[in-house]
Amino acid sequence: MDWTTDLVCTARIMxxxxxxxxxQFSLDQTLGCGQVFRWDHTADGWWYGVIxxxxxxxxxxxxxxxxxxxxxxxxxHYFSLDVNLRxxxxxxxxxxxxxxxxxxxxGLRLIRQPKWECLVSYIxxxxxxIPMIRHRISALARQFGKPVEFEGxxxxxxxxxxxxxxxxxxxxxxxxxxRTPYVSDTAGKITEMNRWEDTITALPFEDARSxxxxxxxxxPKAADCILLFAFQKxxxxxxxxxxxxxxxxxxxxxxxxxxxxxxxxxxIVRHFARQHFGEYCGYAxxxxxxxxxxxxxxSLRPE
DNA sequence: ATCCAGGAAAACG
DNA sequence: CGTTTTCATGGA
Numbered sequence: 001m002d003w004t005t006d007l008v009c010t011a012r013i014m015x016x017x018x019x020x021x022x023x024q025f026s027l028d029q030t031l032g033c034g035q036v037f038r039w040d041h042t043a044d045g046w047w048y049g050v051i052x053x054x055x056x057x058x059x060x061x062x063x064x065x066x067x068x069x070x071x072x073x074x075x076x077h078y079f080s081l082d083v084n085l086r087x088x089x090x091x092x093x094x095x096x097x098x099x100x101x102x103x104x105x106x107g108l109r110l111i112r113q114p115k116w117e118c119l120v121s122y123i124x125x126x127x128x129x130i131p132m133i134r135h136r137i138s139a140l141a142r143q144f145g146k147p148v149e150f151e152g153x154x155x156x157x158x159x160x161x162x163x164x165x166x167x168x169x170x171x172x173x174x175x176x177x178x179r180t181p182y183v184s185d186t187a188g189k190i191t192e193m194n195r196w197e198d199t200i201t202a203l204p205f206e207d208a209r210s211x212x213x214x215x216x217x218x219x220p221k222a223a224d225c226i227l228l229f230a231f232q233k234x235x236x237x238x239x240x241x242x243x244x245x246x247x248x249x250x251x252x253x254x255x256x257x258x259x260x261x262x263x264x265x266x267x268i269v270r271h272f273a274r275q276h277f278g279e280y281c282g283y284a285x286x287x288x289x290x291x292x293x294x295x296x297x298x299s300l301r302p303e
Numbered sequence: 304a305t306c307c308a309g310g311a312a313a314a315c316g
Numbered sequence: 317c318g319t320t321t322t323c324a325t326g327g328a
Contacts, residue, residue, distance in 0.1 A: 034309070126310035132326065133309080177324030182311085219311045240309035261310085262319075289309075307328085315320070 017072050017081070019063040024085045026107025027060040033108055033290035035229050037121055037134045038141075038158075050141070051078055052114055053157040055150035069150065080109045080232075088234075092277045092284040097250045101291035108290055110229060110283060115197045116190065117158040118230035119215075122222040123182050139174040140164070140183075161190040182217025189215060200227075205235050220266050224282075234282040237273040239266050242292045243285060251276070 019025055031039045031047055039049035046059045051070065058067035058075070067075055076082060085107075093099050113121075117137075124136040137158070144159035144167055164171070164187040171180050190196055200208045205227065212223040224238035239247070239261065247269050248255040256265060277284040 122309080123311095125308095127308065127323085128310090128325075129308035129327080131308095135326090175325065178312090178322090179324080217311070221310060225309070238309070241307090242309070260320080264318080305328105308326100311323090313320105313322080316318095 014066050014068050015072055016067065017065040017076060019065065019081070021063070022086060023063075023081065024089075024107045025060075025065075025079065025081060025109060026105075027058065027065065027079075029105050029108035029290065030079060030111060033105070033286060034130055035286065036111060036113060037130070037137045038117075050148070050155050050157060053146060053148060055148050055155045057151070077112060079111055083109065085109055088280045088283050092280050092287075094277060098277070098284055098287065101287040105287050105290045108287060110232070110234070110286060112232060113230045114158065115200075115226075115230040116161060118226050119186070119190075119212075119218070120158075120164075120183060122225045123186060123217040124176060124179055125222065125225070126179065126217070126219075136174060136176055136179075143167075143170055143174055161187045165191045179217060185216040186218070200231060205233050208233065209236075220263065224270070228282040228285070234280045235274055236282045237270040237277075237285045238282075239269045240289075242289060244269065246288050246292060247273070 027047065028041075031041070031049070036049075039047050041047045045061075046057055048055070048057050050056075051074075054070050054074075056067060056069035056075070058065060060066075065075070070078075089102055093102055120140065121133065121137055124140075125133045128136075138156075141156035141158050144163045145156035146159075148155045148157055164183065168184045168187070171184055174180075176183060193199075200211060203211060208227055208231065209220075209223045212218050212226060213220065218226070221238050221240055224236040227233040228236040228238060237243075241261075244255075244261055244265075248257060252269065252272060255268070273281045273284065
């Protein structure tokens, strides 16, 4: 394809956003860091994703975002472009180790994920790796979600709780393993509840966390991810096996290095992080996670 | 084969 | 109450 032709067509047909000089943002860091599971990128720099019932195609060249499938305000809100990232990064930049992670992932933002989808995603995340989680979410959408045509391909919106609840006998097709009854049970409960998102949103952090953990399949880690990625409660600090390793190596050497993370150890880690990084410690967590394995101790790296 | 992956529920002392 | 065991899946 002719490069200049592509550029001209893009400028004429597709809407865009030009980031201001102090508006740090990296699309690749943001979509590639593992916070969200429904985006794919092509070799020529385009990302394709499903947000609600929209299919979006987007790419970034310098300060220019070009996209199709959603209006600019929607894109801006989804990617949290209204958030003052510079101020947040400055607030969490408390030591050399986090500083290195931040430098390596410049422009990484926490996005505003659809809440129900995020809830199910992190039920499906337990004791799994990212490719497996992506596969499960994709299977759920394909099985229960509304098909959406986009550029000649069929995508699937993430299904409403009632859609999953009504067809729960089909859940085993999605190969969720022992998480199947968790999703089924939670879909039923959320269907019964009246505006559960508003309830969680209105609660202070610890109360919101306890409330989420009443649902089947939501423990401390999943609750923290949901509060961080879908409810923008930035004081959440999810502790998975990677974060635990990183924290043990760089901040909490006395932490038990055994394979099993108890509730008490989890609380030690998250309370330390809240105190050390401050009210935006969730952002610190995501920078540490995104930089996992590529900074610090080489023995932590896979391969 | 054995271990691991963005853990959580249930059973056990 | 805190601690240990079990759970289903696919890739390395």
